[in-house]
Amino acid sequence: MRMKYVMSEVLVGLWRNVTMTVAMIITMAVSLTMLGASGLIYTKVADMKQLYFENIEVSIFLNADVTDEQRSAIAAQLESDPLISQATYVNKDEAFQRFQEMFRDSPDLLSAVKADQLPESYRLKLVNPEEYKTISDQYTAVEGVDQVVDQSQVLDKIFNLFTAGQNIALVAAIAMAVAALLLVANTIQVAAYSKRREVAVMKLVGASNWFIQAPFVLEAVVAGLIGSILGLGALAALKVFLFDGALSALQGLFAPVSWGEVFLTFPVMAGVGGLISAVTAWVTLRFYLRV
Numbered sequence: 001m002r003m004k005y006v007m008s009e010v011l012v013g014l015w016r017n018v019t020m021t022v023a024m025i026i027t028m029a030v031s032l033t034m035l036g037a038s039g040l041i042y043t044k045v046a047d048m049k050q051l052y053f054e055n056i057e058v059s060i061f062l063n064a065d066v067t068d069e070q071r072s073a074i075a076a077q078l079e080s081d082p083l084i085s086q087a088t089y090v091n092k093d094e095a096f097q098r099f100q101e102m103f104r105d106s107p108d109l110l111s112a113v114k115a116d117q118l119p120e121s122y123r124l125k126l127v128n129p130e131e132y133k134t135i136s137d138q139y140t141a142v143e144g145v146d147q148v149v150d151q152s153q154v155l156d157k158i159f160n161l162f163t164a165g166q167n168i169a170l171v172a173a174i175a176m177a178v179a180a181l182l183l184v185a186n187t188i189q190v191a192a193y194s195k196r197r198e199v200a201v202m203k204l205v206g207a208s209n210w211f212i213q214a215p216f217v218l219e220a221v222v223a224g225l226i227g228s229i230l231g232l233g234a235l236a237a238l239k240v241f242l243f244d245g246a247l248s249a250l251q252g253l254f255a256p257v258s259w260g261e262v263f264l265t266f267p268v269m270a271g272v273g274g275l276i277s278a279v280t281a282w283v284t285l286r287f288y289l290r291v
Contacts, residue, residue: 024220030176036269059121060074060122188280239262
């Protein structure tokens with residue numbers, strides 16, 4: 001009987017302040033969507049970093065006038081270096097073959113470059129790809145070495161851009177969460193004020209604090225859960241129309257977002273939405289009703 005009464009009060013309370021309830025649900029949905037999107041962005045950027053780091057190849061280009069002794073010394077140093085898992089020597093002819101494959105669609109460029117114009121090099125695979133900067137520092141000053149090049153110089157800029165996107169999404173989610181909390185608190189206050197006489201009567205007849213607070217708290221929890229469902233729908237729409245649609249041509253550059261990852265965000269969104277709503281409602285009632 002008590003549970004039936006509580007649930008009926010929840011439905012009445014949601015409908016009584018329907019405008020503020022809708023505003024609370026929409027704000028909660030937007031904040032949870034931003035939270036879920038920022039979580040997916042963090043996960044995808046981490047996956048992309050791991051993927052790119054695993055494929056980073058450090059190239060050591062030799063001087064055009066490198067001597068046999070210098071070449072042998074460099075090879076011996078590379079072979080004994082514990083940071084390097086594999087070192088592949090590329091002579092001028094092999095470098096020219098790679099150049100031809102890379103620029104096969106640019107015949108004018110191919111005709112302007114000869115094999116003896118390309119430098120010899122060593123292509124390195126690292127034990128720990130994140131230590132590419134250490135390799136660069138070690139071999140830049142070695143005699144016979146012209147320069148040390150790795151793709152990370154470009155990747156660092158890309159990852160800095162992604163990190164900025166992560167931070168922007170996170171800040172936006174926090175801002176929307178604060179707005180949602182204020183709306184929850186305001187909605188609960190309005191609901192409590194509209195039922196202040198009923199609350200006073202229940203207190204006079206000895207109703208417990210839990211019995212008085214439960215309908216208000218559950219109103220907020222229901223709004224939070226509905227907001228999380230709408231947030232899941234928004235993330236699904238982002239996957240279909242953005243990641244699988246507008247950005248589908250960039251799937252080779254960006255780690256794809258799977259349906260499993262989208263649906264795995266829902267328990268987090270529902271938990272955060274329900275918990276934050278419940279705690280906010282409970283704290284608001286403690287201060288407003290003094291129960």
